[in-house]
Amino acid sequence: MMMNPVLLKELKVKMRSWKAAGIIGGYLFILAAVALFITYANANDMYSSTINPQFSIGAYSGIAVIQFILILFIAPALTAGAIAGEREKQTLDLLLCTNLAPRSIVIGKLLASMSHILILIIASIPMFSIVFLYGGISVLEIAQLFGFYIVTAIMAGSIGIFFSTYVKRTIAATVLTYAVGLFMCFGTLFIAVFYIRIFYNYDYQSYLPLLYLNPLAGFSSLLTTQFGGQYANIFNMIPGLYMGNAFTYKGPAPWLINTYVNIGISVVLLFLASIKINPVRKSLFSFLKRK
Amino acid sequence: MLEIKSLYKRYGKFYAVEDLNLSIPEGEIFGFVGPNGAGKSTTMKIICGLLTATSGEVYIDGVDALRQNKKIKEKIGYMPDFFGVYDDLRVDEYLDFYASVYKIKEENKKKIIDDLLELVDLSHKKEAYVDNLSRGMKQRLCLARSLIHNPKILILDEPASGLDPRARVEMKAILRNLKDMGKTILISSHILSELAEMCTSIGIIDNGKMVISGTVADIMQQIYSKKLIKLKVNDKLEEAVTILKEFPFIDKITTGENLIQCGFDGGDEDMSRVLNTLITRGIPVATFAQLDGNLEDVFMKVTKGGEEK
Numbered sequence: 001m002m003m004n005p006v007l008l009k010e011l012k013v014k015m016r017s018w019k020a021a022g023i024i025g026g027y028l029f030i031l032a033a034v035a036l037f038i039t040y041a042n043a044n045d046m047y048s049s050t051i052n053p054q055f056s057i058g059a060y061s062g063i064a065v066i067q068f069i070l071i072l073f074i075a076p077a078l079t080a081g082a083i084a085g086e087r088e089k090q091t092l093d094l095l096l097c098t099n100l101a102p103r104s105i106v107i108g109k110l111l112a113s114m115s116h117i118l119i120l121i122i123a124s125i126p127m128f129s130i131v132f133l134y135g136g137i138s139v140l141e142i143a144q145l146f147g148f149y150i151v152t153a154i155m156a157g158s159i160g161i162f163f164s165t166y167v168k169r170t171i172a173a174t175v176l177t178y179a180v181g182l183f184m185c186f187g188t189l190f191i192a193v194f195y196i197r198i199f200y201n202y203d204y205q206s207y208l209p210l211l212y213l214n215p216l217a218g219f220s221s222l223l224t225t226q227f228g229g230q231y232a233n234i235f236n237m238i239p240g241l242y243m244g245n246a247f248t249y250k251g252p253a254p255w256l257i258n259t260y261v262n263i264g265i266s267v268v269l270l271f272l273a274s275i276k277i278n279p280v281r282k283s284l285f286s287f288l289k290r291k
Numbered sequence: 292m293l294e295i296k297s298l299y300k301r302y303g304k305f306y307a308v309e310d311l312n313l314s315i316p317e318g319e320i321f322g323f324v325g326p327n328g329a330g331k332s333t334t335m336k337i338i339c340g341l342l343t344a345t346s347g348e349v350y351i352d353g354v355d356a357l358r359q360n361k362k363i364k365e366k367i368g369y370m371p372d373f374f375g376v377y378d379d380l381r382v383d384e385y386l387d388f389y390a391s392v393y394k395i396k397e398e399n400k401k402k403i404i405d406d407l408l409e410l411v412d413l414s415h416k417k418e419a420y421v422d423n424l425s426r427g428m429k430q431r432l433c434l435a436r437s438l439i440h441n442p443k444i445l446i447l448d449e450p451a452s453g454l455d456p457r458a459r460v461e462m463k464a465i466l467r468n469l470k471d472m473g474k475t476i477l478i479s480s481h482i483l484s485e486l487a488e489m490c491t492s493i494g495i496i497d498n499g500k501m502v503i504s505g506t507v508a509d510i511m512q513q514i515y516s517k518k519l520i521k522l523k524v525n526d527k528l529e530e531a532v533t534i535l536k537e538f539p540f541i542d543k544i545t546t547g548e549n550l551i552q553c554g555f556d557g558g559d560e561d562m563s564r565v566l567n568t569l570i571t572r573g574i575p576v577a578t579f580a581q582l583d584g585n586l587e588d589v590f591m592k593v594t595k596g597g598e599e600k
Contacts, residue, residue, distance in 0.1 A: 098389065
């Protein structure tokens with residue numbers, strides 16, 4: 001099978017630059033600092049036993065949260081300039097006049113960025129090995145976490161690719177991508193809080209569908225599901241925002257639905273980006289013009 | 292090989308291309324000449340599938356290029372007027388990337404790349420980074436890129452623009468080679484004389500319309516249906532003009548300091564009769580010559596000064 005040429009070229013070029021090494025180095029430095037801090041805090045806790053399972057949960061959640069936030073920041077930065085950058089460098093026309101399908105260009109660009117994220121995730125595995133020293137976390141749970149990282153990164157990357165095709169300048173595409181990302185993370189949360197406060201006061205005991213768009217809510221739901229709802233729920237302080245307590249919640253795990261929603265968003269955005277990048281595309285609304 | 296019928300491209304009320312008709316037989320080099328903003332690049336982008344046409348038909352090797360866009364991409368090699376290169380890619384890697392895009396087999400890639408680099412005289416820069424090449428070298432590399440899949444027709448949008456005289460000569464030599472290899476080439480420029488010597492035929496476009504097309508000789512014939520005569524007299528300028536007016540085949544007489552220029556619609560015998568009459572009647576003629584039409588004059592004449600839009 002022939003590898004996507006855009007992906008192959010991007011991998012070659014990106015991995016050759018100091019920027020790639022810098023991102024990996026900085027990323028691991030932050031994660032290592034967090035892991036060391038947690039280990040140090042545990043070692044100085046006079047009340048803790050030698051083997052404390054709570055430590056592993058704390059360390060796991062600490063590293064997982066930092067890693068998730070880093071991925072949310074890095075993924076849009078890697079993709080927002082992918083197509084707009086080609087346009088700015090005047091290389092896009094050269095690609096479009098070849099027999100490479102617009103969809104291959106879009107997917108090649110996304111996969112190249114995702115491979116970078118994948119390298120970051122793989123490089124972080126030794127950090128998670130600290131957790132295994134103390135027990136309490138299974139390999140399956142780490143696999144779930146990494147899977148969620150990848151799907152969220154693809155979703156965030158797709159937003160970047162989408163704006164990169166619709167906006168001509170890389171800077172504008174980056175700003176718009178982060179704006180949408182911030183709205184998904186915090187805007188939906190504020191709307192959810194106001195909605196529940198106005199219509200349900202404190203009695204709302206379901207999962208607000210709007211939060212399926214929120215990657216932080218999905219991530220929080222994943223951690224609470226893995227720990228039985230007792231730990232790591234970063235939204236516990238907000239009354240009525242139910243995040244999926246494993247003991248009482250009967251429906252499918254919210255993080256799972258969140259994953260499906262992320263996949264759906266990615267497919268739609270990549271499809272729209274492929275249409276937009278095609279210079280001889282038919283307008284989506286051409287049927288309206290005919291009328 | 293390339294046929295354009297009644298092509299239109301409209302942006303709002305402005306027509307970038309208007310009722311353009313063109314036919315280029317296989318193996319010909321067609322020079323597409325016009326001032327900046329005349330519609331050359333727009334037409335070329337439509338042919339390459341980088342722009343949609345408002346209406347009209349474009350056929351490449353018998354394939355409808357506007358409706359079967361995917362089919363014609365294998366047949367076309369396109370070099371835009373402005374293009375960029377990828378940072379951190381070497382010359383051979385750059386060509387290898389485009390070879391992969393065109394799904395050229397791995398075992399054939401190396402030979403094709405080596406041959407193309409030799410054709411554009413960049414073999415010695417094979418392992419240099421693209422970003423470090425001079426402008427002329429980048430233009431030649433881009434030309435090699437457009438040839439990587441051995442297309443039948445080359446669409447070259449001002450390939451020599453911004454090049455120094457030496458690089459222009461080198462580019463012309465490469466294009467002559469391609470002509471000898473039997474490639475059909477559509478090449479644009481805003482300098483007529485640059486294309487006249489290498490093109491089998493040319494078309495002059497202005498304000499989106501094809502003003503005139505044909506071989507260079509045909510165009511000169513069409514523009515200068517009458518010959519021009521220029522003569523210099525040492526004295527008696529007004530008397531010379533009066534004598535010239537007596538001949539029915541002479542018109543449009545203009546004068547300068549001891550200089551006379553006029554239109555002439557006669558044969559060689561009439562020409563010698565005019566000169567003989569002037570000398571017999573005592574006009575001190577210093578020079579007497581028939582003017583050939585200048586290519587730049589032709590360009591200025593048909594493009595109304597070539598002003599930018």
